[in-house]
Amino acid sequence: MTETQTLSLAEIEKLSFTALVAAGTNEENARPLAVATAATEADGVASHGLAYIPIYCEHVQCGKVDGQAVPTLETPRPGLVRVDAATGFAHAAIDLGFEALIPAAREQGIAALAITNSYNCGVLGYHTYRLAQAGLVGLGFTNAPASIAPSGGSKPVVGTNPFSVAVPGPDGQPSLLIDQSASTIAKSEVMKHAREGKAIPVGWALDPHGNPTTDPNVGLKGSMAPSGGYKGVGIALLTEIMAAALTGSTLGLHASPFSGTVGGPPKTGQFFIAIDPAVSSNGLFSNAISDLVASIRNQDGAHLPGDGRRACRLAAGQKGVAVNSATLARIDAIIQENS
Amino acid sequence: MTETQTLSLAEIEKLSFTALVAAGTNEENARPLAVATAATEADGVASHGLAYIPIYCEHVQCGKVDGQAVPTLETPRPGLVRVDAATGFAHAAIDLGFEALIPAAREQGIAALAITNSYNCGVLGYHTYRLAQAGLVGLGFTNAPASIAPSGGSKPVVGTNPFSVAVPGPDGQPSLLIDQSASTIAKSEVMKHAREGKAIPVGWALDPHGNPTTDPNVGLKGSMAPSGGYKGVGIALLTEIMAAALTGSTLGLHASPFSGTVGGPPKTGQFFIAIDPAVSSNGLFSNAISDLVASIRNQDGAHLPGDGRRACRLAAGQKGVAVNSATLARIDAIIQENS
Numbered sequence: 001m002t003e004t005q006t007l008s009l010a011e012i013e014k015l016s017f018t019a020l021v022a023a024g025t026n027e028e029n030a031r032p033l034a035v036a037t038a039a040t041e042a043d044g045v046a047s048h049g050l051a052y053i054p055i056y057c058e059h060v061q062c063g064k065v066d067g068q069a070v071p072t073l074e075t076p077r078p079g080l081v082r083v084d085a086a087t088g089f090a091h092a093a094i095d096l097g098f099e100a101l102i103p104a105a106r107e108q109g110i111a112a113l114a115i116t117n118s119y120n121c122g123v124l125g126y127h128t129y130r131l132a133q134a135g136l137v138g139l140g141f142t143n144a145p146a147s148i149a150p151s152g153g154s155k156p157v158v159g160t161n162p163f164s165v166a167v168p169g170p171d172g173q174p175s176l177l178i179d180q181s182a183s184t185i186a187k188s189e190v191m192k193h194a195r196e197g198k199a200i201p202v203g204w205a206l207d208p209h210g211n212p213t214t215d216p217n218v219g220l221k222g223s224m225a226p227s228g229g230y231k232g233v234g235i236a237l238l239t240e241i242m243a244a245a246l247t248g249s250t251l252g253l254h255a256s257p258f259s260g261t262v263g264g265p266p267k268t269g270q271f272f273i274a275i276d277p278a279v280s281s282n283g284l285f286s287n288a289i290s291d292l293v294a295s296i297r298n299q300d301g302a303h304l305p306g307d308g309r310r311a312c313r314l315a316a317g318q319k320g321v322a323v324n325s326a327t328l329a330r331i332d333a334i335i336q337e338n339s
Numbered sequence: 340m341t342e343t344q345t346l347s348l349a350e351i352e353k354l355s356f357t358a359l360v361a362a363g364t365n366e367e368n369a370r371p372l373a374v375a376t377a378a379t380e381a382d383g384v385a386s387h388g389l390a391y392i393p394i395y396c397e398h399v400q401c402g403k404v405d406g407q408a409v410p411t412l413e414t415p416r417p418g419l420v421r422v423d424a425a426t427g428f429a430h431a432a433i434d435l436g437f438e439a440l441i442p443a444a445r446e447q448g449i450a451a452l453a454i455t456n457s458y459n460c461g462v463l464g465y466h467t468y469r470l471a472q473a474g475l476v477g478l479g480f481t482n483a484p485a486s487i488a489p490s491g492g493s494k495p496v497v498g499t500n501p502f503s504v505a506v507p508g509p510d511g512q513p514s515l516l517i518d519q520s521a522s523t524i525a526k527s528e529v530m531k532h533a534r535e536g537k538a539i540p541v542g543w544a545l546d547p548h549g550n551p552t553t554d555p556n557v558g559l560k561g562s563m564a565p566s567g568g569y570k571g572v573g574i575a576l577l578t579e580i581m582a583a584a585l586t587g588s589t590l591g592l593h594a595s596p597f598s599g600t601v602g603g604p605p606k607t608g609q610f611f612i613a614i615d616p617a618v619s620s621n622g623l624f625s626n627a628i629s630d631l632v633a634s635i636r637n638q639d640g641a642h643l644p645g646d647g648r649r650a651c652r653l654a655a656g657q658k659g660v661a662v663n664s665a666t667l668a669r670i671d672a673i674i675q676e677n678s
Binding site for chain 2: 076077078079080082107108109110111112114116137149150151152153154155157158163165167176178180184227228229230231232233234235237238240241244245246247248251253271273275276277279280281282283284285288289291292295296299300301302303304305
């Protein structure tokens with residue numbers, strides 16, 4: 001049994017903020033990341049919540065991310081916003097970009113935000129969620145260091161590269177939120193099995209020759225298995241085109257690892273598209289989505305993407321979140337050491 | 340051995356045009372579909388080439404598609420074009436829409452085309468290909484009658500719903516073209532096995548209770564298996580959101596079948612996004628794509644999406660295409676009967 005402590009969302013945000021600032025992040029960069037960390041814990045995605053704070057702090061201290069970065073924005077076309085994250089945290093860059101993206105999407109009908117020189121943006125669906133809260137359909141793409149090989153090949157060329165889409169709902173919450181990577185399973189799961197000395201199921205990873213393996217260490221030297229074979233490679237390529245090539249960011253092929261302290265800033269990218277659904281559908285969007293959502297909710301046992309996170313979020317707002325005590329101790333130590 | 344005859348692309352286009360007009364399609368609607376049919380045969384996608392002409396003709400004659408339709412265009416926002424296909428062929432509607440979409444994407448940086456009251460658009464990648472030829476990254480989505488069940492459910496709610504992305508290349512041909520459906524295999528393959536009385540492999544389709552089946556007839560009464568399980572459902576939902584909900588078209592849930600003569604017009608939709616990659620990437624796009632493409636081509640046996648169609652296309656321009664003689668006889672009969 002893992003020991004836990006229950007914290008309110010405000011406490012999670014405050015703790016995250018304090019640790020990030022103690023590690024050398026300025027307040028402008030620490031705040032959006034602290035807010036996202038609380039929201040991620042609320043959504044029940046513990047792997048990307050407080051557990052990431054010690055990693056973020058280490059990355060500020062080793063220079064993999066610049067805690068003092070000042071992102072800059074330009075609008076080269078009415079529908080296209082570009083933000084240079086300046087090797088700082090993605091969250092501050094995305095916040096800056098969304099301030100321009102959201103009004104541009106309303107005025108133009110559709111607009112895009114290209115973020116370059118960026119870093120791991122955490123849970124991608126956290127960002128598209130905010131576009132849905134603004135009444136827009138939000139599409140997001142983010143790239144990562146290469147870990148998936150092309151169909152018929154064995155050398156990784158693209159990351160596990162998630163995409164996300166969030167759809168505005170009648171209650172201010174997204175009525176549907178999809179946030180999925182291109183691999184069968186998250187790379188962090190393979191790393192966890194390696195740390196714990198456990199075999200992985202066939203179908204999670206491939207050896208350096210492209211053959212199935214149950215040894216997580218061999219899999220980490222080879223590649224991650226794409227979900228659905230060549231079609232998963234197609235999704236990873238789509239995301240690489242959007243998040244890296246269209247933003248002018250570093251391809252997964254050349255990006256430094258998101259984990260560990262070596263290699264300097266990864267300089268990867270994010271790409272967001274925001275669409276005004278009432279305009280594009282001539283007012284028919286909300287009813288269509290209600291109909292689609294009902295067709296899934298009305299089936300016993302059927303899963304509507306986003307419902308799991310929504311349920312966690314509603315509960316967390318009331319009751320707080322049970323957080324791993326060892327993680328809290330690690331964050332407290334960072335705050336003590338740096339104050 | 341199937342008997343074939345070799346036709347030039349001009350002959351394929353002329354034959355398609357003549358048959359469509361003989362069946363009651365006007366010239367404005369027949370031409371873009373005939374051009375697309377020749378291009379589809381050139382690309383080696385015989386299942387969606389001339390073989391579809393008798394179906395298109397039948398659908399004009401039974402009223403599933405209006406051969407005399409006049410699509411109409413509006414531009415409710417600078418970046419958003421809407422075309423009402425008026426239950427006519429998708430191809431004429433897309434042609435009309437692209438005339439506005441392409442300049443809008445260049446001016447705005449990104450633009451979208453929402454097509455409603457439409458019909459099966461044939462090979463989706465044919466359309467995104469043309470956006471890439473215009474120097475734009477083209478993303479396309481099209482929805483279809485429901486045949487995929489939600490994760491954990493058994494009743495179909497979304498179609499096999501393909502998406503496509505085409506990336507401009509240095510030689511006027513796309514350097515990368517992805518065009519894939521959300522199911523493990525095309526529904527037409529299951530229908531073919533049913534016609535031929537052959538069993539299907541496990542993993543292609545599910546019975547009406549959501550269990551695997553090897554009987555194609557049972558699978559056709561149940562649902563198509565999504566590629567990669569719940570992640571394939573996610574792709575089908577993404578496409579349904581884009582192609583149906585965002586365009587105000589008929590959901591796959593309610594659409595009449597694309598095959599057969601019953602049910603009237605399906606009134607499904609297409610959604611296209613065109614992005615100016617030189618602007619969004621600040622000039623870095625072409626080199627990034629060359630680098631990514633090389634990383635795949637340089638691996639022995641690795642498959643770059645779009646290379647198969649490209650090779651067929653280059654050969655077809657020189658040598659023509661070997662076409663099924665029975666299909667030609669069927670098309671000739673349509674022309675004779677209606678002239």
